[in-house]
Amino acid sequence: MDDKIINVENISKIFNPFPLRKKERGPGLWVANLVRLRRIKENEIVALQEVNLFVNRGEIFAIIGPNGAGKTTLIKILSGLLYPTKGNGTVSGLDIIKDHEKLKSIVSFVSASFWMGLEWQFTAYENILQYAIMLGVPQDTAKKRIKEYGEFFHIDYFDKKVPALSAGMRQIISVIRGLVVDRPILYLDEPFVSLDPEKRMALSEVVKTLANKGKTILISSHEFTDLDVFHPRSVMLYKGKTIGYGFAEELLPEKGIIPYSLRLSEFLPDLESALFESGIIACKVPKELIVLDRVFNVRLLVRSERVNDLINEILKRKIKILDIKKESISLKDAYLYRVNNEVLN
């Protein structure tokens, strides 16, 4: 599988938005735009900073990071919608700047915001078919694929017009619209947004099937539970910088951290602070805190040599440990650890 299909080398992207004065229009704006009189360095937004990565053919690769990390910018650069300010890359051997027109025939792009582009006067079915024809898919093939995906995702609202669809329905229609095109490389930008659990599982299934067929999938998402199903290699971005790269366990820079799932009779903030300050746990905030029937389910990133200390600290507070289970490192663990540390630093 070591066949690099996407290569990114030192890509940076700096946006320099044009500062508009309030209600500005007319000849003054034309001249100002033409000569860019007010191009101000302070307004620059560094969306990506020297990002490097590669993706193998047939691989599912994840781009993760908090809001504003640069995930969508990176995907847009790789699809030719944006030029990088610095650096370059290739997709299937094509230069992402020089050959961006050729990228169109090998890449399919699904974005969470693409439902905005659905034609409101059309039915869900017509929207998908129109787009497929526009992208050069023969009509019969497109109809066949729409039917297949419709059955797979249990879509019974193909005949409804877009305004009658819920946010999740519009999202799955946008996803099918991208899948019907059937290109060797698929970019999925936040594809799970607004989807119900059944549709999320179905989409994960489709992604796995496509990857098994040799398609390369680049996926950006906050839905770590969905991403962990693929156990993907990932790049973790934070404010445009790469803060982690590799499989989930490689994303943690500190060795010897083990996630533990605990069921406790109680979990108080002072326990959490004590565990963190004494170095027993590596991540300050336990993000997964679920209360079910007065039971606290907590997932903690514990330093392996301090597991006994963890148990002692809990018992010292007369908290009952109903269950304790060793887990493997997930993307969410790595994400919380890295982002937590970035925020603290």
Place this chain on the structure above:
Amino acid sequence: MKYLINQVRSIIAFSKREYIIWTSYKVNIVTWILDVFINSTLFFMLSLLMGKNTNIAPYGNNYVSFVVLGLSAYYISYTNLGDPYDRVARIYWNGTMDLYLLSPLSLITPIIGIMYRSVLDDYPRVLLAFLFGWLFFGARFTFYQPVAIVLVVILLGISTFGIGMISASSFFLLNLKVGTEPIKFIFQDIIIALAAGYFYPISILPYSLQILSLTLPHTYALDALRRLMVPGANVTVPVLPLQKVLNVPPISLDLIMLTVMSFLFIYLGFFMYIKGVEKARRNGTLTRWQ
């Protein structure tokens, strides 16, 4: 060849979509007919009032026919010049720019495809203008050289579409996403309105405006159409300053100038639009959502 077929298929698909959208608002059709009728009537009433004192020689002797041709050129030019910017704006604000740019369509195909709405909306106005002029106001026309007439109309369409594409390029090139678009404003609302000669022969204009009118395809198209279609028009007497300077038959000169302008404006329009898109790719202003 396959690429071209795909572009044509896409334009047809766009056209169908525009038709569905246009007809989904039933009231559109009623207001459209009313609008055409009232507009045409206003222009004809005005022309009847002015016609008695207006010398239109050598463009024949029927002032209503003269105005019908002016009105037709106005409709065609208005659509071709004004539509591309509006279509680019619609694609951008609708959030479909990303989809089109990721498709194997040329940059221009979606704009042409979406302009089909104008084919439904604006171009039939030309036919109605002819019909109303003929039925109610005494307009008469000659069709001795239909090939030349069709050629002039096509060249007028191409050249004004070229100017329209220059106008559309400002959406990205000047990053003008709202407010008044300068190229359309300068061409359509100032120069063409003053010097195109829709409702009067340009020979009555001050000489400086006559010179300005030489930069417009409308000038040559209207000169040729009126010579070819208004009964009693003279095809040899020069009217335009360029016709007076060059020893070339007026209609031939009109066709040459229209051809040159078509190539020039189309080339400039496409070139500037592509440059605008390139600039937007660099600046990150290509799509609504970054």
